[in-house]
Every structure is written in structure tokens, then in C-alpha cells.
Amino acid sequence: MKMKSYPISMNHSTMFTLGDCLEILPSVPESSVDAVYLDPPFDSNRIYRLSDEDELGFNDKWTGDEYETFIRSVVGMCASKLKPHGSLFFHISADRMFLPEKILRETFSNIQPIFWKRCRSKNNVKHKLGATIDVIFKCSHSKTPKFHLVLQSKDEKYLRTSFKNSDDRGAYSLGHLVTEPSKKGYLYEYEFGGKVYNPPSGWRIKKEEIDELVRENRVHVPKKGNLYKKIYLSENPGKPCADLWDDIHSIAQGSEERRYPTAKPVALLERILRISTDEGDTVLDPMCGSGTTGVACRNLGRRAILIDQNPDVREIVESRMV
Numbered sequence: 001m002k003m004k005s006y007p008i009s010m011n012h013s014t015m016f017t018l019g020d021c022l023e024i025l026p027s028v029p030e031s032s033v034d035a036v037y038l039d040p041p042f043d044s045n046r047i048y049r050l051s052d053e054d055e056l057g058f059n060d061k062w063t064g065d066e067y068e069t070f071i072r073s074v075v076g077m078c079a080s081k082l083k084p085h086g087s088l089f090f091h092i093s094a095d096r097m098f099l100p101e102k103i104l105r106e107t108f109s110n111i112q113p114i115f116w117k118r119c120r121s122k123n124n125v126k127h128k129l130g131a132t133i134d135v136i137f138k139c140s141h142s143k144t145p146k147f148h149l150v151l152q153s154k155d156e157k158y159l160r161t162s163f164k165n166s167d168d169r170g171a172y173s174l175g176h177l178v179t180e181p182s183k184k185g186y187l188y189e190y191e192f193g194g195k196v197y198n199p200p201s202g203w204r205i206k207k208e209e210i211d212e213l214v215r216e217n218r219v220h221v222p223k224k225g226n227l228y229k230k231i232y233l234s235e236n237p238g239k240p241c242a243d244l245w246d247d248i249h250s251i252a253q254g255s256e257e258r259r260y261p262t263a264k265p266v267a268l269l270e271r272i273l274r275i276s277t278d279e280g281d282t283v284l285d286p287m288c289g290s291g292t293t294g295v296a297c298r299n300l301g302r303r304a305i306l307i308d309q310n311p312d313v314r315e316i317v318e319s320r321m322v
Contacts, residue, residue: 094133114245177229179201264292
């Protein structure tokens with residue numbers, strides 16, 4: 001049966017289609033989207049409900065090879081919709097990652113797992129290790145997918161303990177100029193302040209680069225030991241985002257309202273989009289739930305194609321988009 005689509009944003013940048021994604025995805029043109037966010041059921045053998053009083057949710061119980069067949073079909077369809085330098089982000093719990101990773105590695109040539117620490121330790125777990133990690137596989141056909149460096153905020157402890165020195169330019173931390181003992185760097189003597197420095201493991205940078213740091217007054221001389229580079233707080237608004245995300249918490253530990261049992265925070269989707277897309281790009285979410293991907297797209301000026309088969313989410317998606 002052909003499903004009806006509902007363009008629901010006032011600026012027509014979001015398209016929501018109510019229906020089975022396996023039936024709707026063939027209508028999405030090949031190589032037409034810049035990113036895909038895929039947050040499917042996890043095969044958790046559970047029935048998810050928003051609360052005891054609210055039946056909103058879905059059944060995540062599968063039999064036989066149903067789950068593998070479903071994931072393989074969805075991944076294959078979504079992969080074909082990506083532009084050559086686009087990325088697909090597949091979200092799964094750490095304890096259920098094996099099967100999806102196997103399918104993703106059969107489909108994409110480049111896979112990078114991102115580990116999202118969605119919550120702090122769980123005090124109510126007594127007889128096993130608390131589950132705090134989800135895995136988001138960043139997948140692409142290209143070795144050079146679209147990528148933007150995103151900065152994570154420096155934590156308060158790091159700021160207090162690292163930027164303890166200061167000069168006329170401001171507070172600074174110390175960056176190593178000497179290579180660690182287990183490696184070999186550039187071997188040369190360097191004279192500075194009437195003292196000769198010649199570390200056995202060598203320097204991390206060439207002599208000419210240290211000369212430049214000296215001219216810019218960016219060399220710190222400790223009372224004893226080797227030279228350091230000054231790293232000014234004012235020039236470092238954050239640290240480059242790595243593959244461990246521990247600075248975005250789940251909705252359960254934040255202030256955001258939960259609109260769907262397995263909803264993810266808007267900040268998580270915004271980071272994914274900032275990394276992989278530009279303003280005006282198109283993002284596909286074939287199992288959108290309460291439409292968080294659409295909210296993130298609206299906030300960042302992206303276009304969204306949203307699909308979900310649960311008729312109960314239509315009103316929620318509309319309320320968040322309009």
C-alpha cells in the first residue's frame with residue numbers, strides 16, 4: 001500500500017512520511033542525501049513504553065533471522081541513498097553491536113566506531129557491570145568523507161589543573177617539546193637562556209620551529225628539566241572531538257523532555273550533523289521516532305527526510321517541527 005507523506009515544516013525543509021521504511025526508502029533517489037542517522041531497534045527482547053500509563057512505544061522482540069534480515073535490508077537501502085562523500089551513522093547499544101558491525105563492514109569500506117558514554121555509573125546494578133556505553137558507527141564509502149572538526153568543551157578540572165601559569169598574554173598550560181622516552185625525535189642541542197638542552201630522546205619539532213617559538217615568547221623555562229611550549233587558554237576554546245563522547249548525557253540525566261521511549265538528546269544529533277554536513281545539506285532518518293533528527297536539522301539549517309511506521313509519533317513530530 002502506498003503511504004502518504006506529510007511535509008510538516010513551515011519552510012518545507014522537513015518531510016515526514018508515515019510508513020514502513022522498507023517500503024518508503026525505494027522512493028528516495030539514489031545518491032541524494034548527505035548523511036543518514038540510523039537508530040533502529042536493538043534486538044533487546046523488550047517492549048518499550050514511554051511510561052506505565054502511556055502506551056507510546058514499540059516491540060523490540062524478534063525471532064529467528066528476522067532481525068538480521070531487517071538490518072541488512074535497511075542498511076543496504078540507506079547506503080545507496082548516500083552521496084559519494086556522505087556518511088551513515090548507525091546507533092546501537094554496546095552489548096548488541098556485533099551483528100550490525102558485521103553487516104556494516106560488508107557494506108562500507110570505511111568504518112569508525114564512536115563510543116558514547118550516555119550516562120554515569122549505575123548505582124542500582126549489583127550483579128553485573130553497569131551498561132553506560134552506546135556505539136555509533138560512522139560509515140562511508142569514501143576514504144575522505146565530508147568532515148568538520150568539532151570542539152568539545154574543556155572540563156573544569158582540566159582548566160584548574162592545566163592553566164596554572166601566566167604571563168602578559170594570559171594563562172597558559174605546558175605543551176611537551178621533548179619526545180617521550182619510548183620514541184626518538186629530532187636530535188640536536190639547543191641553547192636558551194645560557195643553558196644547553198639536549199634531551200636523549202630528542203625533540204618533537206625541528207630546531208627552526210623552536211626558534212620561532214622563542215621569537216614569539218612561547219617557550220616556558222621551568223626551574224629544572226626541559227623546555228615547554230606555552231599553550232594559551234585564550235587560543236584554545238575546546239579540545240578536538242575524539243571517538244569517546246562523554247560530555248553529552250542521555251535524556252534521563254538531562255533537562256530535555258522525553259517524547260519517545262528511546263529518544264536521544266538533540267545535542268547528540270547536532271554533533272553528528274556538525275561533523276558530517278553543511279548548512280543546506282539533506283539528512284535521512286528512516287526510523288525517526290519523536291523526530292529528534294528533524295529538530296537538530298532545523299536548528300542547524302539542514303533538510304530532513306524523516307520516516308517512521310508508528311502512527312502515534314506523527315503528532316509528536318509535527319509539534320516539534322512547526
